Amino acid sequence: MGNRLSSITTRTGDDGTTGLATGERLSKTALRVHAMGDVDELNSHLGLLLTEPLPVALATELTRIQHDLFDLGAALCMPGYDVFPDTAVARLDGLIKTFNEPLKRLEEFILPGGSRASAYAHIARTVCRRAERVVIELRSTEDTPEALVHYLNRLSDFLFVAARWIHHQAGVQDVQWKKGFNRPAPSESD
16 A cells, blocks of 8 residues: 555545556445455454454464455455465465364354354354455456455355364363254154
């Protein structure tokens, strides 16, 4: 970003468009703009998660991921330029393995919750999945690096593992889904 914004209110978006780093202007309803917004929203949710008391190992990695997401947003903002490092995907693969290693084998689906930090990680995971779907749709019509989809796919997996790891570190049980939980109990007359 060669020119820093000295004024936040530019009024250039008053016509319903937004500017890309290439100078091109797109409708704020364009798929690329949706993808950029979803990635920005995801980054904001990670920022919220980082306000929780987290183990340093996880907080450090989430901060690195926030920087990755800025790079990913830059790649979306500069169509035709491949500015997102492929190494970021491999780093996530390593993180998933490391953070998943101490966790018990998953026997059942789990529900978001149990602790606020874990719930925030699940919210970030679901926003990440939405961003992934929008980037996949964007790739079907426009030049978009494949690594962006790979990264978002791995990141949602990592956030699921992170939600469980947070519980593991705090000694909190995951909230397990119970089949038939809301079904009425059979009555004696049945």
